[in-house]
Amino acid sequence: MPTFTASDGTTLAYHVTGDGPPLVCLPGGPMQDSVYLGELGGLTAHRTLIRLDLRGTGRSAVPGDTASYRCDRQVADVEALREELGLERMDLLAHSAGANLAALYTARHPDRVARLALVTPSVFAVGLGITAEDRLETARLRRDEPWFAPAYTSLEAITSGRATADDWGAVAPFWYGRWDDAARAFRAAEEHQRNDEAAALYASDGAFDPDTTRAALAGSPSPVLVLAGEYDVAGPARVMKEYAGLFPRAELAVQDGAGHFPWLDGPQRFVSALAAFLDEAGSVSGQ
Numbered sequence: 001m002p003t004f005t006a007s008d009g010t011t012l013a014y015h016v017t018g019d020g021p022p023l024v025c026l027p028g029g030p031m032q033d034s035v036y037l038g039e040l041g042g043l044t045a046h047r048t049l050i051r052l053d054l055r056g057t058g059r060s061a062v063p064g065d066t067a068s069y070r071c072d073r074q075v076a077d078v079e080a081l082r083e084e085l086g087l088e089r090m091d092l093l094a095h096s097a098g099a100n101l102a103a104l105y106t107a108r109h110p111d112r113v114a115r116l117a118l119v120t121p122s123v124f125a126v127g128l129g130i131t132a133e134d135r136l137e138t139a140r141l142r143r144d145e146p147w148f149a150p151a152y153t154s155l156e157a158i159t160s161g162r163a164t165a166d167d168w169g170a171v172a173p174f175w176y177g178r179w180d181d182a183a184r185a186f187r188a189a190e191e192h193q194r195n196d197e198a199a200a201l202y203a204s205d206g207a208f209d210p211d212t213t214r215a216a217l218a219g220s221p222s223p224v225l226v227l228a229g230e231y232d233v234a235g236p237a238r239v240m241k242e243y244a245g246l247f248p249r250a251e252l253a254v255q256d257g258a259g260h261f262p263w264l265d266g267p268q269r270f271v272s273a274l275a276a277f278l279d280e281a282g283s284v285s286g287q
Helices: 040-045 071-085 098-108 132-142 148-159 165-170 181-190 196-202 210-217 237-244 267-279
Strands: 003-005 011-018 022-026 048-053 090-095 113-119 224-229 250-255
Touching: 003 071, 011 040, 011 071, 022 071, 022 098, 040 048, 040 267, 048 071, 071 098, 090 098, 098 113, 098 210, 113 267, 132 148, 132 237, 148 165, 224 237, 224 267, 237 250, 250 267
Parallel strands: 022 048, 022 090, 090 113, 113 224, 224 250
Antiparallel strands: 003 011, 011 048
16 A cells, blocks of 8 residues: 655555556545545546545544644645656546545646546535525435435435434435445445544635635636436535536536445446546546
8 A cells, every 4th residue: 555745744545456547536525534435336447546545534644733634735635646646637536525625626736637527526615505405306306215205304304404313314315326235334334434523624614715716617627527416415416517517628427326426326337427538538647
């Protein structure tokens, strides 16, 4: 397992798997061990995945200054990884909350990003609004599922601001295209992969300046793919379309039957979409 040193002296780890041109991958959570990304449904057959363990997660060290868990502070870690890899420009993939870090990195270093893939991205860094009805409308696509009624009641409680602790667990099925044993095991593993202290600080005051970030992204030269899940209540398709519209060269792909982890719900469709995007007109990573 290779490591490198961040600008503040923190030792960070990354994992290299697969074959083909490099693809740097930023995990979500926020602040979750990158192990959950796995092989991204088999994308390793097309790309060498370079999964960064964010500071304080996975095999990366806990920093001396926990304020450095703030998302904008971690932009320097991504840049240090690029330098470690010796890439002039890099293809970058980010999932969920990791998209906030990818957006800030792209805004600050637009000339270092060759292609950007945002998979079911969080929208905090760009300040887009997701309404309760956006989430409930998406949830109602699952009305024929046997677990729907109690899960929907809990989602209504969450979106109206009257949730109990039990409600957060009850809505878990909405995160997956299939609520089966594999999804349950994946969900259970997540509980042990996240640094809760770091997660609480990730979006703390000062982390995001959406107006500035959106203005920077509007001038980004990189091709961008925003990949949404049809069933993803965290990133409803309407908002994902709005996110894609922030970039001059972006496309939106909505994966049918997928939730928040589309590589689990339809690996072949996920890999086909990502491989086609990354290979379009050739990759320039490392050039």
